[in-house]
Amino acid sequence: MNEFVASEIKNNIAEITFGTLKSNSLPGAILEKLAKTILDEGAKEEVKAILVKSEGEKAFCAGASFDELLAIEELEASTQFFGGFAKVLNAMRNCGKIVVVRVQGKTTGGGVGIACGADYCFATKDSALALTEINLGIGPFVIGPYVERKIGKSQFSAMAIDADFRSAEWAEQHNIYHSVSENIGEMDAKLEKFMQTLASRSSDALALIKKVSWEGTEHFNELMPARIHMSASLILEDSAKKNIESIKERLRVK
Numbered sequence: 001m002n003e004f005v006a007s008e009i010k011n012n013i014a015e016i017t018f019g020t021l022k023s024n025s026l027p028g029a030i031l032e033k034l035a036k037t038i039l040d041e042g043a044k045e046e047v048k049a050i051l052v053k054s055e056g057e058k059a060f061c062a063g064a065s066f067d068e069l070l071a072i073e074e075l076e077a078s079t080q081f082f083g084g085f086a087k088v089l090n091a092m093r094n095c096g097k098i099v100v101v102r103v104q105g106k107t108t109g110g111g112v113g114i115a116c117g118a119d120y121c122f123a124t125k126d127s128a129l130a131l132t133e134i135n136l137g138i139g140p141f142v143i144g145p146y147v148e149r150k151i152g153k154s155q156f157s158a159m160a161i162d163a164d165f166r167s168a169e170w171a172e173q174h175n176i177y178h179s180v181s182e183n184i185g186e187m188d189a190k191l192e193k194f195m196q197t198l199a200s201r202s203s204d205a206l207a208l209i210k211k212v213s214w215e216g217t218e219h220f221n222e223l224m225p226a227r228i229h230m231s232a233s234l235i236l237e238d239s240a241k242k243n244i245e246s247i248k249e250r251l252r253v254k
């Protein structure tokens, strides 16, 4: 399977895994499927919490798929595509269940959005992160409210402007990661214990914790159409396509 979203329920935990061949970057179909899977699993009474993770031992998620961005030629398609990120984050926020995210390696752009959409986030010390959108000629507009909620406006705008990687240690100090491990084995051992404990907790208490944690984010729904339009229109510029081609080349020869 080249691109997939899979889910299984183990011990009252819905484990959702996504994967794509290019650093787990996200095409539109995977975004749509991920959003739907999170909502479907969240609606199941037996599910106490949701674990979102990605395939492999390298990058957690490289954000928007370059190949899909290069193929987009008109506003309707780009609006639909960036709307997919809004749907995933909205699903994480509104699914009614605690969402835990497992970050095993570097993450950029929309992948940082997914880490910030978590209620609790595990990572390894190699899980540096960056808002690289400006390199393409766009910005972290759709994921912005979710990132700002974790790190504050000043740090968000600094990350969006410089597009530099911050370390996992930085991400822990700035409330994105809640647990940082030396390696994947150590992270998974901690995660398993954490999820087992979560599964034994009161469903009603967890639901209320989810509710109060996201209080004050109701306006995200109203923000989204304009935020989607920002990325969706900028990506149509010729310079954005040239930028993506040169990033792909830089990554290929590095």
Ligand SMILES: C/C(=C\C(=O)SCCNC(=O)CCNC(=O)[C@H](O)C(C)(C)COP(=O)(O)OP(=O)(O)OC[C@H]1O[C@@H](n2cnc3c(N)ncnc32)[C@H](O)[C@@H]1OP(=O)(O)O)CC(=O)O
Pocket: 021, 022, 023, 025, 026, 058, 059, 061, 062, 063, 064, 065, 066, 067, 082, 085, 106, 107, 108, 109, 110, 111, 113, 132, 133, 135, 136, 138, 139, 140, 141, 142, 143, 144, 227, 231, 248, 251, 252
């Ligand atoms: C949500 C909004 C916007 C966005 O999300 S914009 C997307 C931003 N993403 C990037 O800028 C990703 C750039 N990629 C990297 O920095 C690195 O690849 C990585 C993610 C840190 C992973 O590094 P690693 O060393 O593990 O892997 P490689 O660099 O060797 O990459 C392997 C392979 O994957 C290809 N690739 C990387 N990123 C993407 C991508 N986004 N789409 C497609 N393909 C990607 C890379 O080119 C390599 O391919 P090869 O063929 O093997 O060369 C907007 C909003 O919020 O509004």
